[in-house]
Amino acid sequence: MLLxxxxxxxxxxxxxxxxxxxxxxxxDDNWLIIDGTVTTPEGSWSxxxxxxxxxxxxxxxxxxxxxxxxxxxxxxxDAEGELSPDTxxxxxxxxxxxxxxxxxxxxxxxxxxxxxxxxxxxxxxxxADIYQYVxxxxxxxxxxxxxxDQWDLALASFPSR
Numbered sequence: 001m002l003l004x005x006x007x008x009x010x011x012x013x014x015x016x017x018x019x020x021x022x023x024x025x026x027x028d029d030n031w032l033i034i035d036g037t038v039t040t041p042e043g044s045w046s047x048x049x050x051x052x053x054x055x056x057x058x059x060x061x062x063x064x065x066x067x068x069x070x071x072x073x074x075x076x077x078d079a080e081g082e083l084s085p086d087t088x089x090x091x092x093x094x095x096x097x098x099x100x101x102x103x104x105x106x107x108x109x110x111x112x113x114x115x116x117x118x119x120x121x122x123x124x125x126x127x128a129d130i131y132q133y134v135x136x137x138x139x140x141x142x143x144x145x146x147x148x149d150q151w152d153l154a155l156a157s158f159p160s161r
Contacts, residue, residue: 001151005138010111011037014057014154018050022161029161030054036117040135049116051093054160063087063096064148067107068141072098085112085131092130093117105141110134
């Protein structure tokens, strides 16, 4: 799934289950390794980490479609300036929120990148920075729907086990 505008791109792809063999544990059996490549004006980096369960991964396409439909509210920083994603998962490496929306259907989505998914210059042991490094990408409704479709297609090889 490619989320991009002229200045920034975030490419996320499920590549495999964390454990090839079924272990009989609903978590261990369904962890997906997500491969991410991020390019911003600040720099580029990549990561590969077991950060989404199969059911969580499916929520991303639903969220993108809801943004395209205009049913997701813009998320503002709290009184202390902290950002909270409106779509987040057990492992806090990747999360999503809506930064802005225009009347013509153009949306600016935030991809929150923490811990192993954060850029190398932001990584550290301070868990207080969870969700605070964001990449903002402006996309129209058609591009959001296309990204959702591509994500669903990539997940088709990874059913819940």
